[in-house]
Every structure is written in structure tokens, then in C-alpha cells.
């Protein structure tokens with residue numbers, strides 16, 4: 001059982017996130033999925049296939065941390081396990097956002113297999129929770145795209161148990177996953193990533 005008021009608050013934060021992210025062009029054509037924690041065992045998450053710029057509370061459902069629907073006949077996001085694994089690894093996380101921007105998609109295809117996206121020397125790194133200086137390096141892993149979501153969820157679980165300080169990851173040719181204590185933190189992380197992706201792509205353009 002979950003608290004209905006907490007569910008309604010989580011659903012509203014997801015609807016608002018969709019309006020913002022779709023408006024920025026980062027969640028086109030029904031892509032992306034969003035979630036917000038309700039309590040230690042339940043997460044509100046987008047129903048699969050919904051238009052993220054036109055979400056209402058009816059497009060948000062509840063799953064448990066194994067990704068099973070709770071009091072819903074809907075099908076949750078095809079990538080539900082990529083969300084629930086993060087809520088298990090990081091008990092303090094309150095929101096997870098997955099986006100499909102052009103820059104995340106293109107940049108992820110330019111990173112060689114087995115390499116991470118290294119972000120270093122940018123003042124905007126401080127937009128990530130817990131980062132106090134531009135002098136550190138962020139190492140954003142790029143996982144190969146796959147339709148085997150349980151296997152990808154397990155890969156991300158293993159990687160982030162070892163690297164809990166990293167704020168997100170890319171899936172090659174697919175998109176970005178990031179998270180935060182609150183939905184506001186998580187939205188700030190998406191924005192920061194998008195700025196940094198643009199900087200990296202622009203650097204490659206002027207200095208190939």
C-alpha cells in the first residue's frame with residue numbers, strides 16, 4: 001500500500017517534468033520515461049508509450065522496486081527496471097529522468113566502446129549535487145544499447161555500486177539517465193548534462 005497524497009505529489013512532479021523536457025526538445029516522439037519515489041517500496045512512473053509533453057496524472061502509475069505494477073492495469077515504461085535499480089542502489093534518490101536529446105544521442109555514438117565520457121574543467125560541473133569544484137573529473141559511462149533491459153539494469157547496478165559519485169550514464173544511440181534527491185535536482189542535472197554535451201560536441205567541431 002502507498003499513500004495516495006504522496007502519489008499525487010509524485011505524479012504532478014512527473015507531469016511538470018514532461019512539460020519542461022518535451023518543451024526543450026529532449027523527449028521527442030513518446031520517447032523518455034520519468035519516475036519519482038513515493039516511499040521506500042513504491043515509485044510513480046510513466047505508463048509506456050505516452051506523449052511526454054501531454055502527460056496527465058492518468059499517464060503515471062505505481063510500481064514496486066521489482067518493477068511490478070501496484071493497483072494498476074497499465075503497462076509501465078519498458079525501461080522500468082532501469083529506474084527501480086537506481087532507487088535500490090541509492091536509497092536517498094527521489095527522482096529519475098531518462099531523456100532522448102539529439103546531443104546525448106549523437107555524443108554517445110562518438111564515444112568508443114569501453115570508453116567513458118570524461119567531463120573535466122567545466123564550472124557547470126558544480127550543478128551536480130555534491131560537486132564543489134570544476135577541478136574534478138566526471139566519468140560518464142556509455143552502455144551499449146540493448147532491448148534486454150534486465151541485463152542492462154544489472155550492468156548499471158554493478159557499475160554504480162562501484163561508482164556512486166557519478167551522476168548519470170548514457171546508452172549509446174539512445175539517451176541519458178540521471179537522478180537526484182528531488183525532481184528539481186534531477187531536472188537541474190538533465191540541464192547541466194545538456195549544456196556539457198553541447199560543449200563537448202562544439203569542442204569536437206572546432207578542434208576535430
Ligand SMILES: CSCCC(=O)C(=O)COP(=O)(O)O
Nearest residue numbers: 030031032033048049077078
Ligand atoms: C519511441 S522511443 C523507444 C522507447 C524508449 O526508448 C523510451 O524511452 C520510451 O519507452 P517507454 O516504454 O517508457 O514509453
Ligand SMILES: [Zn+2]
Nearest residue numbers: 031032098175
Ligand atoms: Zn529510452
